[in-house]
Amino acid sequence: MFFNRTLATLLASAVIASPVFASTIKIGEVGSMSGSEATFGVSTHEGISLAIKEQNAKGGIKGKKIELISLDNQGKPEEAAIATTKLVTQDKVTAVLGEVASSRSLAMAPIAQQNKVPMISPSSTNPKVTEVGDYIFRVCFIDPFQGKVMAKFASDELKAKKVAILRDVKSDYSVGLSNFFTEAFKKSGGEIVVDQSYSSGEVDFNSQLTSIRAKKPDAIFVPGYYTEVGLIAKQARKLGIKVPLLGGDGWDSEKLYEIGGKSLNNSYFSNHYSQEDQSASVQNFIKSYKTAYKKTPDGLAAMGYDAAQVLFAAMDKTKSMSAGEIRDALAKTKDFQAVTGRITIDEKRNASKPAVVLEVKDGKFLYKSTVNP
Amino acid sequence: MGSAYKSEEKSTAAGIMSLRWWMLAIGFAWLLNYFLPDVMSPYYFQILILAGINVILSVSLNLVNGFTGQFSMGHAGFMSVGGYLSAYLTTQFVESRPELFTDSVTGELLATGIVIYLAALIMGGLAATIVGYIVGLPSLRLRGDYLAIVTLGFGEIIRVVFLNTDAVGGARGLSGIKQFTSFGWVYTLVIVTIFCVWRVVHSAHGRILLSIREDEVAATAMGVNTTQGKVRAFAMGAFFAGVAGGLFAHYLTTLSPGTFDFNRSFEVIIMVVLGGMGSISGSVVAAILLTVLKEALRPLQQITGVDLRMVIYSLVLIIMMLARPKGIFGTNEIGDLIRRKKGAKGGAT
Numbered sequence: 060m061f062f063n064r065t066l067a068t069l070l071a072s073a074v075i076a077s078p079v080f081a082s083t084i085k086i087g088e089v090g091s092m093s094g095s096e097a098t099f100g101v102s103t104h105e106g107i108s109l110a111i112k113e114q115n116a117k118g119g120i121k122g123k124k125i126e127l128i129s130l131d132n133q134g135k136p137e138e139a140a141i142a143t144t145k146l147v148t149q150d151k152v153t154a155v156l157g158e159v160a161s162s163r164s165l166a167m168a169p170i171a172q173q174n175k176v177p178m179i180s181p182s183s184t185n186p187k188v189t190e191v192g193d194y195i196f197r198v199c200f201i202d203p204f205q206g207k208v209m210a211k212f213a214s215d216e217l218k219a220k221k222v223a224i225l226r227d228v229k230s231d232y233s234v235g236l237s238n239f240f241t242e243a244f245k246k247s248g249g250e251i252v253v254d255q256s257y258s259s260g261e262v263d264f265n266s267q268l269t270s271i272r273a274k275k276p277d278a279i280f281v282p283g284y285y286t287e288v289g290l291i292a293k294q295a296r297k298l299g300i301k302v303p304l305l306g307g308d309g310w311d312s313e314k315l316y317e318i319g320g321k322s323l324n325n326s327y328f329s330n331h332y333s334q335e336d337q338s339a340s341v342q343n344f345i346k347s348y349k350t351a352y353k354k355t356p357d358g359l360a361a362m363g364y365d366a367a368q369v370l371f372a373a374m375d376k377t378k379s380m381s382a383g384e385i386r387d388a389l390a391k392t393k394d395f396q397a398v399t400g401r402i403t404i405d406e407k408r409n410a411s412k413p414a415v416v417l418e419v420k421d422g423k424f425l426y427k428s429t430v431n432p
Numbered sequence: 433m434g435s436a437y438k439s440e441e442k443s444t445a446a447g448i449m450s451l452r453w454w455m456l457a458i459g460f461a462w463l464l465n466y467f468l469p470d471v472m473s474p475y476y477f478q479i480l481i482l483a484g485i486n487v488i489l490s491v492s493l494n495l496v497n498g499f500t501g502q503f504s505m506g507h508a509g510f511m512s513v514g515g516y517l518s519a520y521l522t523t524q525f526v527e528s529r530p531e532l533f534t535d536s537v538t539g540e541l542l543a544t545g546i547v548i549y550l551a552a553l554i555m556g557g558l559a560a561t562i563v564g565y566i567v568g569l570p571s572l573r574l575r576g577d578y579l580a581i582v583t584l585g586f587g588e589i590i591r592v593v594f595l596n597t598d599a600v601g602g603a604r605g606l607s608g609i610k611q612f613t614s615f616g617w618v619y620t621l622v623i624v625t626i627f628c629v630w631r632v633v634h635s636a637h638g639r640i641l642l643s644i645r646e647d648e649v650a651a652t653a654m655g656v657n658t659t660q661g662k663v664r665a666f667a668m669g670a671f672f673a674g675v676a677g678g679l680f681a682h683y684l685t686t687l688s689p690g691t692f693d694f695n696r697s698f699e700v701i702i703m704v705v706l707g708g709m710g711s712i713s714g715s716v717v718a719a720i721l722l723t724v725l726k727e728a729l730r731p732l733q734q735i736t737g738v739d740l741r742m743v744i745y746s747l748v749l750i751i752m753m754l755a756r757p758k759g760i761f762g763t764n765e766i767g768d769l770i771r772r773k774k775g776a777k778g779g780a781t
Contacts, residue, residue: 130733131733135691140684141475141727145475145730161604162604162688165605166685185607230602230603231598231602
């Protein structure tokens, strides 16, 4: 009975809420605004909301205001699926933004694809997400790209010739980064002198590091997560290895410095964006975010903001704003100036865009350079 | 206990008589499977499917927690065993022999594909049963809270195992699972689960379970092998949890270890407690009620902009438990309540 009543109420409200000449454009967002990963969802939501507020202040898109319907999924894939179905079939949104975690994006994507509603994931890095279908896009780079970025950085900026690799064999992420690093670094004329491995959860890396020391590399590529990387840095310095350590966005945590301390000085990792980047687009974003939310934006907020921006730009280019047209316009996105760099959507609907390289110095992540794809 | 005993005597007879009603119910589920999508929004349809999976979970857990009186907190673990195994099997098959699943010309699902899917579901259930047996045997020999602790630990261990198994995607999860699960299959299995649990509870074996719940010492004194009884109930509960996991995996088409953390086990426990420990109809009603409630509160979130869903959800639970500490149905079934009402009106007996 309870169900019947809600059904009736919802049906009634749906009828009232959808007049023939809609004056607003509805955009759906699914995020983990509660649950164990609530900070991800909240940051992304704030980024998206800020983008919409700014767009509406500029007069919306084609004279229509944008309305955001954001639903919480409590960090659960099945809730993400239900929320997406609701947005797509009940609220009839024009496009869906979300999710951060790949597991939830993968639950959402088939529904968006089936109903032919464009979906943009701000920060899911698993390549499988956009493989679901031609309506699924992302505005972040995928893992293989980071391997290439660091290879380029090592050979161009550090002038390294010999690099050692220490990979986490348990993580797809780490293995993927290592393989793409190897490929790109060899192509630019470098040499991988030794390839050692560990499993996440280990605490003693002395044997791997000793054999790395024997080969005298110019740098060591350690594309793991911050817990092990911190320990590796400490033990490497103790063994007298002074060369720079390199890594990917798995390093991006305050915990990194807590574990590794000063041993991490003279180390570099790739990331999505840096607050220290002095370009106008980054600084304007940080300024307006600070005024709106009284705090500095993290990477996820910037990605949420970018996802919305890319979507608006695509919508603006269409004639009738039909789903198919928006999809085509999204696929044609080229050199779009966003906070996290110039975004070009490639044929696999992934974003091709620059990554920033950050230097770790006394617990701070300093902006070092930008590497273009 | 005496009164419960009497009412069960009656319903046992009714249960045997009504086998054809169960078949009819399955037929009705398939009728709805084809008819409902035309008249119902996909959103409500999806909620119904997930509610069905929750019904299987809560009814099977009720067999352990409600009827046998053992407190298991590992239902999510068994669900993940079944889900992962069955999903792994079908994805492997789809990859190596795609011609068994879809007609290359029309793109329609083939009967062989459905048979493989059902076989995978049963394999998942059996795997969960074996795991349940291994976990249950040592801990169920003891009395008290040991089972709760062991199953809670087991649930976490199995999650970490999947997190570190590359064959099923590790932390990235298993994706690209084919969507076999439909309304018809979910509700067929809901009916099968309710039927099996109903028949077990109202059989001689069910008497053993009830005697263990009421007084284990007395049951042992009467010559009941309590450990065996408990382990059997536990393994059967695990089987249906595994099947539910398989349904879930083939509905959502993606699995990740995080889906099966202890919060999911608690959700199912809440359904069992809210419905009434030892009431099958209670578990069914509570599972549907709680699944629908979460969605019914969504408009509120959209209006207020704050997610008050879980606050209200929790409030509803607290109020329910204050008003009806034994759950919605206590140890009664819907049938008992209707009969009692009739009896009261007629003034007979």
